[in-house]
Amino acid sequence: MADSRPTYTPLPGRRRGFIFSAGLWAGADHLLSVKSSRFQEEYKRFYFRDIQAIVVTQVPRFVVSAPVGAGAAILLTGVLILRILRPSLDAWLWLMLGVLAAVWLYLSIWESCICRLYTAVSREDLPSIHRMWTARRALLRLERRIGEVQGVFTENWAEAADQRALGPPLPAGSRAVDGARPAAARSRTWVSDIFLTSLLADAAITAFLIRFPNSWLSNVSVALTVVQIASAVWIFVQKHRGMLRTGMQRLAIVALIFIGGTTYAQMVGDAVDTALAGRRGPAYVRPRARSGMVLPIYSGGTALLAIAGFVLSFKPE
């Protein structure tokens, strides 16, 4: 008996993962997208006569975007603080940072392009095409197959394409494709106000502590630092949602790096003091209060950041 199963030929591009993989195959009259999870394969068919467009977009690799940079700054700050509070965890913390760096490297090399296929009623990503050079080879073969079925354009289509509907309508909530820009982001929100107020309060308290050391106020300063870190994270979320302008996000990143930097400087300063004093054995590290040269630097820095933030906040939108 003749085999009634359709014959497929592989197209360039194949994604192989430890669990998930994907491939693209050409049948007699359709394209078959295969997604596999070791135990099961899922198929999607796109008939050559229905394919409206294929768009392959290059994605940047090894990028330290604002959220990644902010995440790294927060982590580094956390690690530095934990190193002071729990020196025994030192090796584990560096190991964790190393693992996170490896994850970032892996995600960076994961794909260099996104390939999306449009029909009149569907919009599908083709995960197997994840390298530009593979995409070019696959496009070349697909163009030929689709051209055999649909024919080719005899005149410039770009002008006319503006008037046509590409793919199904976008779901509610996604960003429109009709050229309309998303709603304008604001200069300030209640989160940014909390962030800036805590910075200013911290600057004032630290300035007071230079002349009048007080353990209770030192604890308040530490609590304000925690508020700054939390509100900075929330600022990233608001920026991601398009509610806040980029300027405030950048200020939050600088503030986090500054907090991390002063914490580290405090630690190094304490170690140097101990070494100069000629003491042997483990160095005594002040876990909470800032002291010495770090106090005026921290006070001045946070005051400057707060002023810059208020200028950004009241900049006309």
Added chain:
Amino acid sequence: MPVPCNRCNQPLPKWGLATGEAVLCPECGAASLVRVFPALFYAPSGPAAAEAAEEGEATCFDHPAKRAVAACSRCGRFVCQLCEVEFKGAVWCPSCFTAGETQAKTPGFGNSRTLYDSTALIVAAAPLLVWPFTAISAPIALFLAVRYWNRPLSLVRRWRWRSALAAAVALCEIGAWIWGITYLLLKGRS
């Protein structure tokens, strides 16, 4: 609606599309390769609600006079409002919906397949890391490899080497267990 960028969904400049080379998105700066096909001009040009298809519009597979509103999640055929069956969160065409349970018996059809050969191989090989588990996993792997030997494999893969290898590994594991138990029994007797 112009061609959108895959990263930011903002429209790509049409003068760039006309060149056929990579187009830079004015919003995110990403370079896109765009290939547009004549089917774009068969599609409805607006959100018209009328069911009857006009000249050049995408039509239902079973009703060529009616406008297509969705694609079957299983076979990919276009369906009109009448034919569209929504079930378990997916759109089905009437024939796929009727075929239902028989998909495994229909070669070259269906939207998913269970890969018994890969499952058997994983069940046979993975427990080698914690070898005592092979006492349970080896018979299961052998059962899967033999029981589903004749089941259709993947739509695009044809070779049964995974099933054969799974059966071989499982037999070796079972053999090792039998040998080990026999050896211990004989040693205990002597």
